[in-house]
Amino acid sequence: MSAQETETEQQPAWRLLLGYVRPHRWTLLLGALLALATGASGLALPLVARELIDDLSHDRPITGALLLMSGLVIANAAIGALGAYVLRRTAESVVLGARRTLSSYLLRLRIAAVDRSEPGDLMARITSDTTLLREVTTDSLVGLGTGGLTLVATVVMMGLVDPVLLAVTVGVILVAGTVLGVIVPRINRASREAQNAVGAMGASLERILGALRTIKASGAEHREEERIHEAAEESWRQSVRAAKWSAAAGNTAGLSMQIAFITVLAVGGGRVATGAIDVGTLVAFLLFVFYLMSPIQQVVGALTQYQTGAAALARIQEAQRLPAEPASRPAPLPSPGAEPAALAFEDVRFRYAEDLPYVHHGVTFAVPARGMTAFVGPSGAGKTTVFSLIERFYDPEAGVITLDGRDVTDWELPRLRSAIGYVEQDAPVLSGSLRDNLLLGNPDADEGELTRVLKTTRLDGLVAKLPQGLETLVGHRGTKLSGGERQRVAIARALLRRPRLLLLDEATSQLDAVNEAALRDTVADVARTTTVLVVAHRLSTVTMADRIVVMDAGRVRAVGTHRELVTADPLYAELAATQFLATA
Numbered sequence: 001m002s003a004q005e006t007e008t009e010q011q012p013a014w015r016l017l018l019g020y021v022r023p024h025r026w027t028l029l030l031g032a033l034l035a036l037a038t039g040a041s042g043l044a045l046p047l048v049a050r051e052l053i054d055d056l057s058h059d060r061p062i063t064g065a066l067l068l069m070s071g072l073v074i075a076n077a078a079i080g081a082l083g084a085y086v087l088r089r090t091a092e093s094v095v096l097g098a099r100r101t102l103s104s105y106l107l108r109l110r111i112a113a114v115d116r117s118e119p120g121d122l123m124a125r126i127t128s129d130t131t132l133l134r135e136v137t138t139d140s141l142v143g144l145g146t147g148g149l150t151l152v153a154t155v156v157m158m159g160l161v162d163p164v165l166l167a168v169t170v171g172v173i174l175v176a177g178t179v180l181g182v183i184v185p186r187i188n189r190a191s192r193e194a195q196n197a198v199g200a201m202g203a204s205l206e207r208i209l210g211a212l213r214t215i216k217a218s219g220a221e222h223r224e225e226e227r228i229h230e231a232a233e234e235s236w237r238q239s240v241r242a243a244k245w246s247a248a249a250g251n252t253a254g255l256s257m258q259i260a261f262i263t264v265l266a267v268g269g270g271r272v273a274t275g276a277i278d279v280g281t282l283v284a285f286l287l288f289v290f291y292l293m294s295p296i297q298q299v300v301g302a303l304t305q306y307q308t309g310a311a312a313l314a315r316i317q318e319a320q321r322l323p324a325e326p327a328s329r330p331a332p333l334p335s336p337g338a339e340p341a342a343l344a345f346e347d348v349r350f351r352y353a354e355d356l357p358y359v360h361h362g363v364t365f366a367v368p369a370r371g372m373t374a375f376v377g378p379s380g381a382g383k384t385t386v387f388s389l390i391e392r393f394y395d396p397e398a399g400v401i402t403l404d405g406r407d408v409t410d411w412e413l414p415r416l417r418s419a420i421g422y423v424e425q426d427a428p429v430l431s432g433s434l435r436d437n438l439l440l441g442n443p444d445a446d447e448g449e450l451t452r453v454l455k456t457t458r459l460d461g462l463v464a465k466l467p468q469g470l471e472t473l474v475g476h477r478g479t480k481l482s483g484g485e486r487q488r489v490a491i492a493r494a495l496l497r498r499p500r501l502l503l504l505d506e507a508t509s510q511l512d513a514v515n516e517a518a519l520r521d522t523v524a525d526v527a528r529t530t531t532v533l534v535v536a537h538r539l540s541t542v543t544m545a546d547r548i549v550v551m552d553a554g555r556v557r558a559v560g561t562h563r564e565l566v567t568a569d570p571l572y573a574e575l576a577a578t579q580f581l582a583t584a
């Protein structure tokens with residue numbers, strides 16, 4: 001676990017909030033001061049009004065007082081508007097900071113962590129949960145600050161007027177505080193549940209939009225609709241529960257002040273009767289009790305509002321606690337003509353999670369620099385997993401993987417990955433233009449390189465056919481391209497990185513014969529200058545390979561050429577006779 005994870009784990013929610021607020025503390029303070037100044041200039045108005053009435057009753061000119069009053073009204077509005085703007089702007093900056101931190105973190109998440117999470121829920125944490133920080137920053141922090149300040153000032157004044165009546169007031173407030181102590185955690189819990197339900201909704205939406213064709217073809221719209229509605233209703237139920245407890249908290253505060261007022265009146269009346277205090281003191285104290293109401297409401301409002309924010313902060317923290325790769329700068333791509341890489345697995349044992357069975361039970365093989373190595377074996381033998389381990393999407397539990405004779409864990413991650421070109425089996429294409437997709441791994445590739453790679457992957461014909469050529473938008477996950485085209489885009493993308501090691505997870509689906517032959521020639525060509533590893537599903541690929549690694553149930557059972565293995569290894573002979581020949 002990295003230092004950052006440990007740090008996040010130990011932090012309470014408010015510390016995390018302060019972390020986000022810290023860079024903006026001065027603007028936040030300015031906003032709070034402007035809010036206080038608005039209140040103060042509002043308080044001055046009655047005094048000027050009294051002056052004005054005084055001038056009127058004594059037949060003095062009122063121009064001065066009128067001008068002062070107008071000035072105060074305008075200044076009050078202007079300061080109020082400025083204060084509101086500064087506070088809202090600061091709150092938005094806090095949200096921005098949280099979104100930037102969180103999205104950077106999510107890009108560094110380890111694949112194992114992503115395997116265990118719902119992408120839609122992670123998305124909701126960045127978009128929806130961070131939004132809740134806005135109100136926490138302004139209403140809660142500023143409310144607690146200004147309300148708290150006024151509260152302390154008022155209590156000090158009350159103490160000066162009559163400590164006995166202050167004790168009575170504090171007693172009533174403490175009882176109310178105890179009730180609030182029971183209510184406030186419930187607001188937190190309900191808000192948390194509501195946000196979890198929003199996350200569940202995001203996960204359902206992502207699930208549906210990722211497979212809308214399948215859902216329609218399976219006639220599953222109604223069942224999926226129910227799932228989403230259920231999550232939406234759960235969020236509603238929990239938000240309503242939070243609203244109920246928030247209302248109860250607000251009213252408890254109001255009620256406690258009424259009770260304090262009555263109690264002070266009763267006890268104060270008694271004290272006046274015994275001559276302990278005079279009537280003026282009682283009246284002044286009652287005015288203070290009245291004045292106390294507003295800051296108390298403000299502080300209670302801030303505390304209840306904070307609960308929603310704390311629930312969101314907890315969800316943000318949860319995301320930041322997922323294991324991530326260390327932050328590092330991007331590495332340069334191999335220079336043209338860089339030496340191909342050599343690779344070796346030594347007794348590698350691996351499972352995807354502790355509660356899952358081993359996928360590799362001591363895998364050992366060595367691949368020299370240059371040439372083509374094919375991995376074959378029944379489905380689930382662990383071939384694709386070999387590639388995932390080379391890319392360090394996961395780390396083995398035991399054994400060593402070396403690239404150029406050096407343990408991959410000793411490589412700086414970006415450097416390791418910059419040496420490798422990886423074409424996944426389902427050849428993912430991202431939404432955006434064809435050019436964006438091709439240049440994803442090497443944005444600096446020049447037009448000459450691009451044209452050459454387009455030609456070798458036979459995409460030049462497709463580009464010429466498209467009205468917008470390379471600028472054509474390929475749609476979400478490249479839906480506007482055919483399966484074969486997507487595969488070729490993925491290969492072109494990998495080749496543009498000039499990899500020292502090319503990992504090609506061959507698609508099980510067929511390319512058409514012409515394109516397949518062309519790609520075979522391309523791969524053979526690449527293998528002359530680069531180390532190529534192919535998870536092979538076609539006979540044409542394996543016959544061309546310099547060596548074949550036969551895998552079965554997480555072990556390497558034989559290594560050799562096609563000719564050798566057909567006679568030496570019964571499993572390979574069977575695969576060649578059934579699986580491969582069918583696609584030859």
Ligand SMILES: Nc1ncnc2c1ncn2[C@@H]1O[C@H](COP(=O)(O)OP(=O)(O)OP(=O)(O)O)[C@@H](O)[C@H]1O
Pocket residue numbers: 115352353356359377378379380381382383384385386535
């Ligand atoms: N992310 C994952 N989490 C958990 N288990 C996984 C994960 N990926 C693969 N597996 C499991 O690991 C085993 C090996 O998978 P792998 O993809 O390496 O097989 P393969 O030999 O490439 O198969 P195929 O030829 O069908 O692609 C399978 O049993 C699979 O269910």
